[in-house]
Amino acid sequence: MQFLKKWVARAILFTLLMSPAFGQTDVQHLAVVVNALTHPDLGISTSLSLIDLAEPNEKRAVENQVIPLGNVPSDILIRGHLAYISNVFSSNILIINLQRRTIVGEIPIRTGAQPQSLAFVDENKMYVTCDAAHEVHVVDIPNRNVTKVITGPFNKPTGITLLNGKAYVTNAAWEWDAIEGKVHYHDSSVTVIDTTTDTVLKSIPMPTNAGGIVNDGESTVLVKTTGDLNLIAGNLVFIDTTTDEVRKTVPLKMSPGSFAINAEKQLFIQGGWQTPGLLIYDVVAEKWVRDKDDALVDFGGGSGMTFAPDGSLYITYPDWTGGGQDEVRAMGTDETLLKTYRPGPGADNVAIAQIVPRPEDINDDGFVNVEDLGIVSRYLGESGVDLRGDINADGVVNVLDLVIIASQL
Numbered sequence: 001m002q003f004l005k006k007w008v009a010r011a012i013l014f015t016l017l018m019s020p021a022f023g024q025t026d027v028q029h030l031a032v033v034v035n036a037l038t039h040p041d042l043g044i045s046t047s048l049s050l051i052d053l054a055e056p057n058e059k060r061a062v063e064n065q066v067i068p069l070g071n072v073p074s075d076i077l078i079r080g081h082l083a084y085i086s087n088v089f090s091s092n093i094l095i096i097n098l099q100r101r102t103i104v105g106e107i108p109i110r111t112g113a114q115p116q117s118l119a120f121v122d123e124n125k126m127y128v129t130c131d132a133a134h135e136v137h138v139v140d141i142p143n144r145n146v147t148k149v150i151t152g153p154f155n156k157p158t159g160i161t162l163l164n165g166k167a168y169v170t171n172a173a174w175e176w177d178a179i180e181g182k183v184h185y186h187d188s189s190v191t192v193i194d195t196t197t198d199t200v201l202k203s204i205p206m207p208t209n210a211g212g213i214v215n216d217g218e219s220t221v222l223v224k225t226t227g228d229l230n231l232i233a234g235n236l237v238f239i240d241t242t243t244d245e246v247r248k249t250v251p252l253k254m255s256p257g258s259f260a261i262n263a264e265k266q267l268f269i270q271g272g273w274q275t276p277g278l279l280i281y282d283v284v285a286e287k288w289v290r291d292k293d294d295a296l297v298d299f300g301g302g303s304g305m306t307f308a309p310d311g312s313l314y315i316t317y318p319d320w321t322g323g324g325q326d327e328v329r330a331m332g333t334d335e336t337l338l339k340t341y342r343p344g345p346g347a348d349n350v351a352i353a354q355i356v357p358r359p360e361d362i363n364d365d366g367f368v369n370v371e372d373l374g375i376v377s378r379y380l381g382e383s384g385v386d387l388r389g390d391i392n393a394d395g396v397v398n399v400l401d402l403v404i405i406a407s408q409l
Protein backbone atom coordinates (compact mmCIF):
# COMPACT_ATOMS: atom_id res chain seq x y z
CA MET A 1 0.00 0.00 0.00
CA GLN A 2 2.93 2.27 0.85
CA PHE A 3 4.37 1.62 -2.58
CA LEU A 4 1.00 2.34 -4.16
CA LYS A 5 0.70 5.68 -2.36
CA LYS A 6 4.11 6.82 -3.53
CA TRP A 7 3.37 5.71 -7.03
CA VAL A 8 0.04 7.53 -7.01
CA ALA A 9 1.60 10.72 -5.65
CA ARG A 10 4.19 10.80 -8.38
CA ALA A 11 1.64 10.02 -11.01
CA ILE A 12 -0.59 12.86 -9.79
CA LEU A 13 2.15 15.38 -10.43
CA PHE A 14 2.87 13.89 -13.81
CA THR A 15 -0.77 13.93 -14.83
CA LEU A 16 -1.43 17.46 -13.68
CA LEU A 17 1.48 18.63 -15.78
CA MET A 18 0.55 16.59 -18.82
CA SER A 19 -3.24 16.93 -18.91
CA PRO A 20 -4.56 20.44 -19.47
CA ALA A 21 -8.12 19.10 -19.56
CA PHE A 22 -7.83 17.54 -16.14
CA GLY A 23 -10.42 18.75 -13.72
CA GLN A 24 -12.79 20.07 -16.34
CA THR A 25 -16.37 19.10 -15.73
CA ASP A 26 -19.33 19.04 -17.98
CA VAL A 27 -22.39 19.70 -15.84
CA GLN A 28 -25.73 18.51 -17.17
CA HIS A 29 -28.88 20.38 -16.18
CA LEU A 30 -31.83 18.04 -16.16
CA ALA A 31 -35.43 17.89 -15.08
CA VAL A 32 -36.09 14.35 -13.95
CA VAL A 33 -39.73 13.29 -14.30
CA VAL A 34 -41.35 10.33 -12.57
CA ASN A 35 -44.06 8.86 -14.82
CA ALA A 36 -46.31 7.00 -12.40
CA LEU A 37 -49.03 5.53 -14.63
CA THR A 38 -49.47 1.78 -14.95
CA HIS A 39 -52.04 0.70 -17.54
CA PRO A 40 -51.41 -2.90 -18.74
CA ASP A 41 -54.20 -2.78 -21.37
CA LEU A 42 -52.41 0.10 -23.07
CA GLY A 43 -48.98 -1.39 -22.47
CA ILE A 44 -48.08 1.45 -20.11
CA SER A 45 -45.76 0.95 -17.15
CA THR A 46 -43.97 3.39 -14.87
CA SER A 47 -40.83 5.09 -16.12
CA LEU A 48 -38.42 7.96 -15.84
CA SER A 49 -38.15 10.83 -18.34
CA LEU A 50 -35.13 13.10 -18.59
CA ILE A 51 -35.43 16.66 -19.88
CA ASP A 52 -32.24 18.41 -20.98
CA LEU A 53 -32.78 21.98 -19.77
CA ALA A 54 -29.92 23.29 -21.93
CA GLU A 55 -31.60 22.08 -25.13
CA PRO A 56 -33.78 24.89 -26.59
CA ASN A 57 -35.87 22.54 -28.73
CA GLU A 58 -38.71 21.22 -26.56
CA LYS A 59 -39.01 17.94 -28.47
CA ARG A 60 -35.33 17.14 -28.66
CA ALA A 61 -34.88 17.99 -24.99
CA VAL A 62 -37.07 15.12 -23.79
CA GLU A 63 -36.04 11.50 -23.53
CA ASN A 64 -38.90 9.26 -22.47
CA GLN A 65 -38.90 5.76 -20.97
CA VAL A 66 -35.23 6.10 -20.05
CA ILE A 67 -35.54 3.74 -17.09
CA PRO A 68 -38.39 1.51 -15.88
CA LEU A 69 -39.54 2.25 -12.33
CA GLY A 70 -41.37 0.17 -9.72
CA ASN A 71 -44.98 -0.21 -8.66
CA VAL A 72 -46.39 3.25 -7.77
CA PRO A 73 -43.26 5.41 -7.68
CA SER A 74 -43.66 8.21 -5.15
CA ASP A 75 -40.82 10.51 -4.15
CA ILE A 76 -37.56 11.36 -5.88
CA LEU A 77 -34.37 12.69 -4.29
CA ILE A 78 -31.23 13.55 -6.22
CA ARG A 79 -27.70 13.80 -4.96
CA GLY A 80 -24.86 14.23 -7.40
CA HIS A 81 -25.27 11.77 -10.24
CA LEU A 82 -27.58 9.45 -8.32
CA ALA A 83 -31.38 9.57 -7.99
CA TYR A 84 -33.28 7.75 -5.24
CA ILE A 85 -36.91 6.89 -6.03
CA SER A 86 -39.32 5.29 -3.57
CA ASN A 87 -41.74 2.73 -4.98
CA VAL A 88 -44.74 2.32 -2.66
CA PHE A 89 -45.85 -1.18 -3.65
CA SER A 90 -42.48 -2.54 -4.77
CA SER A 91 -41.24 -1.98 -1.21
CA ASN A 92 -37.99 -0.43 -2.28
CA ILE A 93 -36.02 2.68 -3.12
CA LEU A 94 -34.43 2.43 -6.55
CA ILE A 95 -30.99 3.97 -7.06
CA ILE A 96 -30.38 5.33 -10.54
CA ASN A 97 -27.20 6.64 -12.11
CA LEU A 98 -28.59 9.61 -14.08
CA GLN A 99 -25.43 10.03 -16.07
CA ARG A 100 -25.19 6.46 -17.33
CA ARG A 101 -28.98 6.09 -17.16
CA THR A 102 -29.02 2.76 -15.44
CA ILE A 103 -30.40 1.30 -12.24
CA VAL A 104 -27.39 0.71 -10.03
CA GLY A 105 -29.03 -0.71 -6.94
CA GLU A 106 -31.97 -0.70 -4.58
CA ILE A 107 -32.67 -0.24 -0.92
CA PRO A 108 -35.17 -2.87 0.23
CA ILE A 109 -37.98 -1.65 2.50
CA ARG A 110 -40.00 -4.07 4.61
CA THR A 111 -42.85 -5.56 2.55
CA GLY A 112 -46.12 -3.73 3.12
CA ALA A 113 -44.52 -0.74 4.86
CA GLN A 114 -45.19 1.45 1.78
CA PRO A 115 -42.29 3.92 1.47
CA GLN A 116 -43.45 7.44 0.58
CA SER A 117 -41.29 10.52 1.11
CA LEU A 118 -37.50 10.68 1.28
CA ALA A 119 -35.11 13.10 2.98
CA PHE A 120 -31.31 13.13 3.22
CA VAL A 121 -30.19 13.65 6.82
CA ASP A 122 -26.49 13.63 5.92
CA GLU A 123 -24.35 11.92 3.33
CA ASN A 124 -24.70 8.58 5.07
CA LYS A 125 -28.27 8.70 6.30
CA MET A 126 -31.71 9.00 4.71
CA TYR A 127 -35.19 9.01 6.26
CA VAL A 128 -38.18 7.46 4.51
CA THR A 129 -41.75 7.79 5.73
CA CYS A 130 -43.62 4.46 5.57
CA ASP A 131 -47.30 5.30 5.78
CA ALA A 132 -48.78 1.80 6.03
CA ALA A 133 -46.32 0.80 8.76
CA HIS A 134 -46.78 4.11 10.66
CA GLU A 135 -42.99 4.35 10.96
CA VAL A 136 -40.02 6.31 9.69
CA HIS A 137 -37.23 4.07 8.45
CA VAL A 138 -33.58 5.09 8.71
CA VAL A 139 -31.51 4.12 5.66
CA ASP A 140 -27.74 3.61 5.71
CA ILE A 141 -26.92 5.12 2.30
CA PRO A 142 -23.49 3.53 1.66
CA ASN A 143 -24.72 0.09 2.71
CA ARG A 144 -28.12 0.47 1.08
CA ASN A 145 -30.22 -0.96 3.88
CA VAL A 146 -32.56 0.08 6.68
CA THR A 147 -30.64 0.07 9.93
CA LYS A 148 -33.21 1.53 12.29
CA VAL A 149 -36.97 1.99 12.52
CA ILE A 150 -38.39 5.03 14.30
CA THR A 151 -41.72 4.33 15.95
CA GLY A 152 -43.88 6.76 17.87
CA PRO A 153 -47.10 8.72 17.53
CA PHE A 154 -47.21 8.23 13.76
CA ASN A 155 -50.47 7.90 11.87
CA LYS A 156 -49.96 7.48 8.13
CA PRO A 157 -46.71 9.46 8.01
CA THR A 158 -46.57 11.15 4.62
CA GLY A 159 -44.43 14.25 4.06
CA ILE A 160 -41.05 15.06 5.58
CA THR A 161 -38.79 18.10 5.78
CA LEU A 162 -35.49 18.64 7.62
CA LEU A 163 -34.42 21.83 9.37
CA ASN A 164 -31.93 22.69 12.12
CA GLY A 165 -31.16 19.12 13.16
CA LYS A 166 -34.77 18.04 13.27
CA ALA A 167 -37.10 16.18 10.93
CA TYR A 168 -40.75 17.21 10.68
CA VAL A 169 -43.12 14.47 9.52
CA THR A 170 -46.78 15.03 8.62
CA ASN A 171 -49.26 12.42 9.83
CA ALA A 172 -52.16 12.52 7.40
CA ALA A 173 -54.14 10.19 9.70
CA TRP A 174 -56.77 9.21 7.18
CA GLU A 175 -58.01 5.68 6.89
CA TRP A 176 -59.98 3.93 4.16
CA ASP A 177 -62.95 2.04 5.54
CA ALA A 178 -63.72 -0.65 2.96
CA ILE A 179 -66.95 -1.71 4.68
CA GLU A 180 -68.46 1.75 4.81
CA GLY A 181 -66.78 2.65 1.53
CA LYS A 182 -65.43 5.93 2.82
CA VAL A 183 -62.41 7.61 4.35
CA HIS A 184 -62.22 8.37 8.07
CA TYR A 185 -60.12 11.32 9.16
CA HIS A 186 -58.39 10.86 12.52
CA ASP A 187 -56.36 13.43 14.48
CA SER A 188 -53.62 14.75 12.21
CA SER A 189 -50.26 15.94 13.51
CA VAL A 190 -46.61 16.69 12.81
CA THR A 191 -44.03 14.50 14.54
CA VAL A 192 -40.69 16.14 15.36
CA ILE A 193 -37.61 13.86 15.27
CA ASP A 194 -34.08 14.58 16.50
CA THR A 195 -31.98 13.56 13.48
CA THR A 196 -28.85 12.90 15.55
CA THR A 197 -30.44 10.40 17.91
CA ASP A 198 -33.33 9.31 15.64
CA THR A 199 -35.76 9.82 18.52
CA VAL A 200 -39.17 11.47 18.63
CA LEU A 201 -39.13 14.83 20.40
CA LYS A 202 -42.66 16.02 20.07
CA SER A 203 -46.03 15.73 18.40
CA ILE A 204 -47.74 18.92 17.19
CA PRO A 205 -51.52 18.75 16.56
CA MET A 206 -52.62 19.81 13.07
CA PRO A 207 -55.91 20.53 11.32
CA THR A 208 -57.43 17.66 9.30
CA ASN A 209 -55.20 15.79 6.86
CA ALA A 210 -51.69 17.28 7.05
CA GLY A 211 -49.75 16.25 3.94
CA GLY A 212 -47.22 18.48 2.21
CA ILE A 213 -44.44 19.97 4.33
CA VAL A 214 -41.59 22.34 3.39
CA ASN A 215 -39.35 24.80 5.23
CA ASP A 216 -38.03 28.30 4.61
CA GLY A 217 -34.39 27.39 5.32
CA GLU A 218 -34.36 29.44 8.53
CA SER A 219 -36.78 28.75 11.34
CA THR A 220 -40.18 28.11 9.84
CA VAL A 221 -41.73 24.85 8.73
CA LEU A 222 -44.83 25.15 6.53
CA VAL A 223 -47.49 22.48 6.56
CA LYS A 224 -50.32 22.14 4.09
CA THR A 225 -53.45 20.48 5.41
CA THR A 226 -55.95 19.32 2.82
CA GLY A 227 -59.09 18.84 4.92
CA ASP A 228 -61.61 16.13 4.04
CA LEU A 229 -62.07 17.24 0.41
CA ASN A 230 -65.66 18.03 1.29
CA LEU A 231 -66.83 20.14 4.23
CA ILE A 232 -63.51 20.69 5.96
CA ALA A 233 -61.22 23.05 4.04
CA GLY A 234 -57.44 23.15 4.03
CA ASN A 235 -54.96 25.37 5.86
CA LEU A 236 -51.41 26.58 5.79
CA VAL A 237 -49.80 26.04 9.18
CA PHE A 238 -46.57 27.76 10.27
CA ILE A 239 -44.40 25.97 12.84
CA ASP A 240 -41.72 27.98 14.62
CA THR A 241 -38.78 25.56 14.85
CA THR A 242 -37.19 27.30 17.83
CA THR A 243 -40.20 26.39 19.99
CA ASP A 244 -41.84 23.74 17.78
CA GLU A 245 -45.16 25.46 18.34
CA VAL A 246 -47.70 26.56 15.76
CA ARG A 247 -47.10 30.24 15.12
CA LYS A 248 -49.83 30.93 12.59
CA THR A 249 -52.62 29.21 10.68
CA VAL A 250 -53.88 30.57 7.37
CA PRO A 251 -57.30 29.17 6.32
CA LEU A 252 -57.31 28.33 2.59
CA LYS A 253 -61.11 27.98 2.26
CA MET A 254 -60.53 25.20 -0.31
CA SER A 255 -58.77 21.85 -0.72
CA PRO A 256 -55.25 22.70 -1.91
CA GLY A 257 -53.16 20.62 -4.32
CA SER A 258 -49.36 20.46 -4.29
CA PHE A 259 -47.09 23.26 -3.08
CA ALA A 260 -43.46 24.37 -3.37
CA ILE A 261 -41.37 27.17 -1.88
CA ASN A 262 -38.78 29.25 -3.76
CA ALA A 263 -35.59 30.97 -2.59
CA GLU A 264 -37.52 34.22 -2.00
CA LYS A 265 -39.70 32.33 0.50
CA GLN A 266 -42.75 32.53 -1.67
CA LEU A 267 -45.04 29.56 -1.42
CA PHE A 268 -46.74 28.45 -4.66
CA ILE A 269 -49.92 26.44 -4.05
CA GLN A 270 -52.15 24.61 -6.50
CA GLY A 271 -55.73 25.63 -5.88
CA GLY A 272 -57.33 22.19 -6.16
CA TRP A 273 -60.29 21.30 -8.30
CA GLN A 274 -62.81 23.75 -6.79
CA THR A 275 -60.56 26.72 -7.48
CA PRO A 276 -58.02 25.74 -10.13
CA GLY A 277 -55.15 28.16 -10.47
CA LEU A 278 -51.74 28.75 -8.96
CA LEU A 279 -51.73 30.84 -5.78
CA ILE A 280 -48.71 32.59 -4.24
CA TYR A 281 -48.22 33.33 -0.55
CA ASP A 282 -45.31 35.42 0.73
CA VAL A 283 -44.00 33.68 3.86
CA VAL A 284 -41.94 36.68 5.02
CA ALA A 285 -44.64 39.33 4.61
CA GLU A 286 -47.28 36.76 5.64
CA LYS A 287 -49.71 37.79 2.94
CA TRP A 288 -51.04 36.65 -0.41
CA VAL A 289 -49.23 37.79 -3.54
CA ARG A 290 -51.84 36.00 -5.64
CA ASP A 291 -54.97 34.76 -3.93
CA LYS A 292 -57.94 32.81 -5.25
CA ASP A 293 -59.35 35.84 -7.09
CA ASP A 294 -56.01 36.61 -8.69
CA ALA A 295 -54.60 33.11 -9.30
CA LEU A 296 -52.42 32.18 -12.28
CA VAL A 297 -55.03 30.13 -14.14
CA ASP A 298 -52.63 29.04 -16.91
CA PHE A 299 -50.55 27.19 -14.34
CA GLY A 300 -53.42 25.69 -12.37
CA GLY A 301 -54.37 22.04 -12.26
CA GLY A 302 -50.79 20.82 -11.97
CA SER A 303 -49.53 17.92 -9.90
CA GLY A 304 -45.83 17.91 -8.94
CA MET A 305 -43.98 21.22 -8.59
CA THR A 306 -40.34 22.08 -8.10
CA PHE A 307 -38.14 25.14 -8.52
CA ALA A 308 -34.95 25.19 -10.58
CA PRO A 309 -31.93 27.14 -9.26
CA ASP A 310 -32.73 30.00 -11.68
CA GLY A 311 -36.12 30.46 -9.99
CA SER A 312 -38.26 28.98 -12.75
CA LEU A 313 -41.00 26.60 -11.67
CA TYR A 314 -41.52 23.16 -13.22
CA ILE A 315 -45.06 21.79 -12.98
CA THR A 316 -46.25 18.34 -14.07
CA TYR A 317 -49.64 17.69 -15.68
CA PRO A 318 -50.24 13.95 -15.68
CA ASP A 319 -52.77 12.41 -18.05
CA TRP A 320 -54.05 9.53 -15.92
CA THR A 321 -56.17 8.15 -18.77
CA GLY A 322 -53.10 7.00 -20.67
CA GLY A 323 -54.05 9.32 -23.51
CA GLY A 324 -50.53 10.72 -23.73
CA GLN A 325 -51.45 14.34 -23.04
CA ASP A 326 -48.95 14.61 -20.19
CA GLU A 327 -47.03 17.85 -19.88
CA VAL A 328 -44.29 19.53 -17.91
CA ARG A 329 -44.64 23.31 -18.01
CA ALA A 330 -41.80 25.62 -17.08
CA MET A 331 -42.90 28.99 -15.67
CA GLY A 332 -40.42 31.86 -15.57
CA THR A 333 -39.94 34.23 -12.65
CA ASP A 334 -42.02 36.74 -14.65
CA GLU A 335 -44.97 34.28 -14.52
CA THR A 336 -44.81 33.50 -18.25
CA LEU A 337 -44.73 30.09 -19.89
CA LEU A 338 -41.14 29.32 -20.90
CA LYS A 339 -41.49 25.79 -22.20
CA THR A 340 -43.94 22.93 -22.55
CA TYR A 341 -42.43 19.47 -22.57
CA ARG A 342 -44.10 16.13 -23.29
CA PRO A 343 -42.95 13.54 -20.76
CA GLY A 344 -44.14 9.93 -20.34
CA PRO A 345 -47.54 8.68 -19.11
CA GLY A 346 -48.66 9.78 -15.65
CA ALA A 347 -45.95 12.45 -15.32
CA ASP A 348 -46.46 13.13 -11.64
CA ASN A 349 -43.29 14.14 -9.87
CA VAL A 350 -40.41 16.27 -11.07
CA ALA A 351 -36.97 17.05 -9.63
CA ILE A 352 -34.15 19.22 -10.92
CA ALA A 353 -30.63 17.82 -11.18
CA GLN A 354 -27.22 19.26 -11.88
CA ILE A 355 -25.24 16.23 -12.83
CA VAL A 356 -21.51 16.36 -12.59
CA PRO A 357 -20.20 13.25 -14.35
CA ARG A 358 -18.57 10.98 -11.78
CA PRO A 359 -16.91 8.05 -13.52
CA GLU A 360 -14.59 7.95 -10.49
CA ASP A 361 -17.44 6.52 -8.43
CA ILE A 362 -17.00 3.11 -9.97
CA ASN A 363 -19.27 1.19 -7.63
CA ASP A 364 -22.00 3.89 -7.84
CA ASP A 365 -22.44 4.26 -4.10
CA GLY A 366 -22.33 8.07 -4.31
CA PHE A 367 -18.84 8.33 -2.81
CA VAL A 368 -15.36 8.45 -4.31
CA ASN A 369 -13.15 6.61 -1.87
CA VAL A 370 -10.66 3.82 -1.28
CA GLU A 371 -13.22 1.22 -2.42
CA ASP A 372 -13.18 2.70 -5.91
CA LEU A 373 -9.39 2.82 -5.78
CA GLY A 374 -9.43 -0.87 -4.89
CA ILE A 375 -11.58 -1.70 -7.92
CA VAL A 376 -9.16 0.09 -10.28
CA SER A 377 -6.21 -1.71 -8.67
CA ARG A 378 -7.91 -5.04 -9.33
CA TYR A 379 -8.26 -4.34 -13.04
CA LEU A 380 -4.85 -2.70 -13.56
CA GLY A 381 -3.27 -3.66 -16.86
CA GLU A 382 -6.49 -4.66 -18.63
CA SER A 383 -7.36 -3.12 -21.97
CA GLY A 384 -10.47 -3.00 -24.13
CA VAL A 385 -13.77 -1.10 -24.38
CA ASP A 386 -16.20 -0.38 -21.51
CA LEU A 387 -13.73 -1.64 -18.94
CA ARG A 388 -14.57 -1.48 -15.28
CA GLY A 389 -11.94 0.79 -13.79
CA ASP A 390 -11.14 2.66 -17.01
CA ILE A 391 -12.24 6.01 -15.65
CA ASN A 392 -10.84 8.23 -18.39
CA ALA A 393 -12.14 5.84 -21.06
CA ASP A 394 -8.83 5.59 -22.91
CA GLY A 395 -9.17 1.83 -23.35
CA VAL A 396 -6.72 0.80 -20.66
CA VAL A 397 -6.80 0.56 -16.88
CA ASN A 398 -3.59 2.07 -15.63
CA VAL A 399 -2.04 4.52 -13.20
CA LEU A 400 -3.85 7.47 -14.77
CA ASP A 401 -7.16 6.00 -13.66
CA LEU A 402 -5.78 5.60 -10.14
CA VAL A 403 -4.66 9.20 -10.18
CA ILE A 404 -8.10 10.50 -11.05
CA ILE A 405 -9.56 8.79 -7.99
CA ALA A 406 -6.63 9.62 -5.73
CA SER A 407 -6.98 13.30 -6.55
CA GLN A 408 -10.50 13.23 -5.10
CA LEU A 409 -9.76 11.36 -1.89
Ligand SMILES: [Ca+2]
Nearest residue numbers: 361363365367
Ligand atom coordinates in the same frame (compact mmCIF):
# COMPACT_ATOMS: atom_id res chain seq x y z
CA1 LIG B 1 -17.77 4.75 -4.89
Ligand SMILES: [Ca+2]
Nearest residue numbers: 390392394396
Ligand atom coordinates in the same frame (compact mmCIF):
# COMPACT_ATOMS: atom_id res chain seq x y z
CA1 LIG C 1 -7.83 4.55 -18.48
